[in-house]
Structure formats: structure tokens, C-alpha cells
Amino acid sequence: MTQPTTIGELRKVGWESVPVKEEMRRNAVARIRSGEPLFPTVLGYENTVLPQLENALLAGHDVILLGERGQAKTRLIRSLTDLLDEWMPVVAGSEINDDPYHPVSRHARDLVAEQGDDTPLDWVHRDDRYGEKLATPDTSIADLIGEVDPIRVAEGRYLSDELTLHYGLVPRTNRGIFAINELPDLAERIQVGLLNVLEERDVQVRGYRIRLPLDVLMVATANPEDYTNRGRIITPLKDRFGSQIRTHYPLDVEVEMDVVEQEASVPTVADLSVVVPEFMERLVATISQEARRSPHLNQRSGVSVRLSVTNLEAVVANAVRRALRSEEVVAVPRVTDLDAVAASMSGKVEVESLDEDRDAEILERIVRSAVLAVFREQVPGETHRAIVEAFDEHEGVATGEDLGSAAYAVLVDEEIPALRPAVDALLDGEEDTGPAVVASAVELVLEGLHLSKRLNKHTAGPRSRYQART
Numbered sequence: 001m002t003q004p005t006t007i008g009e010l011r012k013v014g015w016e017s018v019p020v021k022e023e024m025r026r027n028a029v030a031r032i033r034s035g036e037p038l039f040p041t042v043l044g045y046e047n048t049v050l051p052q053l054e055n056a057l058l059a060g061h062d063v064i065l066l067g068e069r070g071q072a073k074t075r076l077i078r079s080l081t082d083l084l085d086e087w088m089p090v091v092a093g094s095e096i097n098d099d100p101y102h103p104v105s106r107h108a109r110d111l112v113a114e115q116g117d118d119t120p121l122d123w124v125h126r127d128d129r130y131g132e133k134l135a136t137p138d139t140s141i142a143d144l145i146g147e148v149d150p151i152r153v154a155e156g157r158y159l160s161d162e163l164t165l166h167y168g169l170v171p172r173t174n175r176g177i178f179a180i181n182e183l184p185d186l187a188e189r190i191q192v193g194l195l196n197v198l199e200e201r202d203v204q205v206r207g208y209r210i211r212l213p214l215d216v217l218m219v220a221t222a223n224p225e226d227y228t229n230r231g232r233i234i235t236p237l238k239d240r241f242g243s244q245i246r247t248h249y250p251l252d253v254e255v256e257m258d259v260v261e262q263e264a265s266v267p268t269v270a271d272l273s274v275v276v277p278e279f280m281e282r283l284v285a286t287i288s289q290e291a292r293r294s295p296h297l298n299q300r301s302g303v304s305v306r307l308s309v310t311n312l313e314a315v316v317a318n319a320v321r322r323a324l325r326s327e328e329v330v331a332v333p334r335v336t337d338l339d340a341v342a343a344s345m346s347g348k349v350e351v352e353s354l355d356e357d358r359d360a361e362i363l364e365r366i367v368r369s370a371v372l373a374v375f376r377e378q379v380p381g382e383t384h385r386a387i388v389e390a391f392d393e394h395e396g397v398a399t400g401e402d403l404g405s406a407a408y409a410v411l412v413d414e415e416i417p418a419l420r421p422a423v424d425a426l427l428d429g430e431e432d433t434g435p436a437v438v439a440s441a442v443e444l445v446l447e448g449l450h451l452s453k454r455l456n457k458h459t460a461g462p463r464s465r466y467q468a469r470t
Contacts, residue, residue: 003087007100008117010089017101020129020175020215021060024083028057031083039079042072043262044255045247049076052245057083061242062198062218064183064233070304071247073221077132077179080219084126088175092120095167096174096212097129104174104212106162129176131169135186141193144168145203170197175215183220184231191237194218198240224300249292249305256285259305264312267320273330274316275432277440279378280333284312286370287341291349296362298350307348314344322401323436332436335443336401336464338367368451375448379422386418387445388454388468396467399443403463408439419445 004010018026031038032054039050053076056063065073091098091108098108100121112119133139141147149166157164170178180186196202198218202211220241222233238244250256260281266274288308291297315333318340323331342363351359391397394416399408412419419442426441427433446466450457458465 007119017099027083043258044250056243064241064244065221067247068302070306077219081126081130087123089121092122096171131173132179134181144170177217180220183222191234253285257281260308263309275332279426283374290366290369301350310344311341314340330436332440334440335447372451383422390416390418391468396465398465400463405435405439408442409435
């Protein structure tokens with residue numbers, strides 16, 4: 001349908017003006033009735049965070065999302081734009097998305113008074129009705145609310161003229177959604193400037209005798225550590241937010257795996273296939289789960305889901321590099337490639353102050369705990385004894401980056417057939433069960449038996465050797 005170009009045409013098609021919270025409530029109700037998810041790209045919150053957020057939207061509340069880093073708070077907020085109408089009419093030339101039926105800026109009021117139903121319209125897409133500001137100590141009232149524009153004054157306007165105003169971020173998202181990330185980092189005197197926006201729904205600039213009745217959904221994020229210590233949200237401002245919702249990390253490995261699969265970027269190389277077995281995805285996700293339970297890491301700071309994503313990307317990248325050097329056509333991450341996560345983990349976890357000189361040791365211990373947990377979960381216990389007994393009669397098995405996939409296949413098929421049941425258990429459900437995937441499974445079985453104290457392991461350079469315990 002052709003969009004109306006004037007207020008008169010808008011009236012003829014029957015368009016009605018509703019507040020932004022009512023607009024979002026209406027669209028949320030339609031989705032809930034149809035069974036369509038409101039936030040399809042946010043995983044793991046279906047029974048915890050999302051019901052609370054849906055309640056807040058239905059109630060018309062401004063919202064604070066409280067949670068540690070890497071808990072999809074910003075993604076949740078940005079997804080709210082999907083609940084806005086796709087297109088919204090505004091008075092042409094308006095800086096603050098003036099409602100054609102109820103203009104609030106001086107420019108729009110004068111234009112409507114002069115031209116009436118012939119007032120021209122612009123149409124704004126829902127993606128342009130979202131504003132966001134990362135709270136920093138140097139953020140000013142001028143940034144958020146507005147300031148006198150000296151250029152307009154120099155052009156000959158009086159300071160008392162409302163047209164000399166340069167509107168800040170909040171007025172410019174009128175009839176939309178405005179988000180403030182890390183709200184506690186905003187100086188307290190600046191937080192005071194938001195009180196009227198949240199309660200009286202207006203803004204005031206430098207004593208001007210003007211009132212802009214804004215229509216804005218305010219959403220903020222805060223980290224619990226900042227919330228109570230490094231910074232704080234002033235009590236009157238907290239009181240004006242309708243709902244405070246606590247976010248969390250994935251509660252189980254399966255959800256973490258789903259997030260990693262959705263977010264991780266796997267490198268593509270010509271003439272090289274990249275395969276990530278399910279047990280390796282599980283291993284990477286389990287590393288993050290183990291990190292969140294570690295007493296040696298600062299849990300108040302949190303262990304972001306980004307840790308799982310970057311760990312998988314690092315492990316896959318190492319597998320690709322290894323495959324390129326050995327001229328293999330399939331790259332599959334193995335336990336050997338877990339050495340690559342040292343770089344991807346270091347910047348995403350904070351070691352407790354008492355353990356600061358043991359960073360590498362602590363991270364290595366977390367990785368070993370994850371390997372052992374996945375081994376115990378994925379490899380049936382009844383397969384262990386036969387492998388250990390086979391090693392009693394074998395001189396040992398070498399693994400390492402410089403060892404090709406074919407050597408592992410020979411190991412399973414000819415040298416130590418007792419490995420086959422354990423390997424098959426890991427490969428159950430895998431689409432690709434070629435030599436490269438078999439090599440990955442073999443390394444997990446051998447490392448798991450070593451960590452279970454069933455096999456000895458000696459490492460020298462790029463090679464490791466597993467032997468029977470003596």
C-alpha cells in the first residue's frame with residue numbers, strides 16, 4: 001500500500017496514534033497468541049528471563065536488565081525493535097519523530113498550524129526508532145537531553161527561541177526505545193536528569209520554559225558488581241523503573257552448545273572441509289561450565305558465553321592450521337588443539353588475587369576437568385577395562401599435532417581394536433565418521449583414560465605418548 005504523504009491522507013486511511021508502549025503491547029499480544037517467540041535468537045531464557053520480560057512489556061514497564069557480562073542483555077534490548085510497527089509516520093523534517101496528530105516540537109507545531117491537513121509526512125522504519133548509549137563517566141546532560149546550539153544562535157535567533165535547541169539522544173528517540181548500557185557508570189548528577197523522562201515523561205533544557213512530553217520506552221542494563229560497588233543507580237531512578245529482571249548464564253551444557261553453534265564463526269578455506277564433532281562442541285561448552293564453578297576465578301565478574309564462542313573458534317582455527325600443514329582435506333578439532341584456548345581464555349576470565357601468579361596452571365586445570373567430565377559422560381564405563389588391558393601388552397601410542405588422521409585409523413583398526421567400542425560411542429549420531437573424526441575421538445578417549453589415572457602420559461615437544469601404568 002502506498003504510504004500517505006500528508007496528515008489529511010493519513011486520516012483518510014484510518015491510522016491511529018498510540019503510545020509506544022501500547023504499540024509494543026499490541027504486537028506482543030499478537031505474537032503470544034500465535035505462539036510465535038518474541039525473542040527467537042536469545043537462547044536459554046525461555047522459562048526464566050523471557051516470561052518476566054514479557055510481563056514487563058504487557059504491563060508497560062521501563063526495564064532494568066541486571067546481569068554479568070555476556071548474558072545477552074544488549075541482544076535482548078535490541079530485539080525489542082521487532083515489537084514496533086514496521087513503519088511510523090512523523091511530521092516531515094522533525095528531529096524528534098513528532099506525532100502528526102500530537103506534535104510537541106516547535107518546528108512541528110508551527111508546521112501543522114500553518115498547513116493543517118496538508119502537512120507533509122516522513123516515514124520512519126522501526127530500526128531507526130532505537131537509540132542506545134553506553135554510560136561513561138564523561139556522559140553529559142547535553143548528550144542525553146540536549147543543549148543550546150551556538151550556530152543557531154549565531155544565525156540570529158534569540159536564546160529564548162526553542163528552535164535554538166539541539167536535541168539529545170533521548171528526545172531523538174521519541175516514540176521509540178532508548179537503552180542505556182551499564183547504567184551505574186553514569187554519573188549520579190546525570191542520572192538525576194533522567195528522573196523526569198521516566199516519571200513525568202518530559203525533558204527540560206537549561207531553564208528553558210518548554211516542556212517536551214516524550215513517549216519513550218526506557219531500558220537499561222547493569223552489572224551486579226557495578227550495581228553495588230564500583231557505581232550505583234540512585235534510589236529515585238531505580239524506583240522509576242517498573243521491572244528489574246535478573247539474567248543468567250546457560251544453566252546446562254546443551255544450551256551453551258546451542259549458543260555456540262548459533263554464534264561461532266567457523267573459518268572457510270577453499271578445498272578444506274571443517275567438521276566439528278558433537279563431543280568436541282560439548283567439550284568446549286563444558287570448559288565454560290567448569291570455569292563458572294571454579295573457586296580460583298572471580299565469579300562476581302562472571303564467565304561470559306563469549307568464552308565458549310571464542311574457544312571453539314580458536315580450537316577450530318588450530319585444526320585448520322594443522323590440516324593445511326599436513327595437506328589433509330578435512331579439518332577436525334582434537335584434544336591436541338585445546339592448547340589454543342590458552343589465548344582465547346586469558347582475556348575473558350579474572351583469576352582471584354590470591355592465584356594471580358598461577359593463571360596458566362588454573363586454566364589448564366579447568367580444561368582438564370572439562371575433558372574428564374565429557375569423557376565420563378560420553379564414553380561408556382564398560383569399555384575402559386578392555387582398552388587398559390590392551391595397553392598392558394602394547395608399547396604405547398603417540399598423539400600430536402604432527403600426526404595425520406590415517407595413523408589414528410590404523411591404531412583403532414589394527415593395533416588396539418579395543419578402542420573401537422569407545423570410539424563408536426563417541427561417533428554415535430555423527431554424520432561424518434571419517435579418519436579425521438576418528439582421530440578426534442581417539443584423542444579424547446586416551447586423554448580421558450589418562451585423567452582417570454588408567455594410563456600414563458609423557459609429553460615431549462609436539463608429541464604425547466600414552467602407555468600402561470607401571
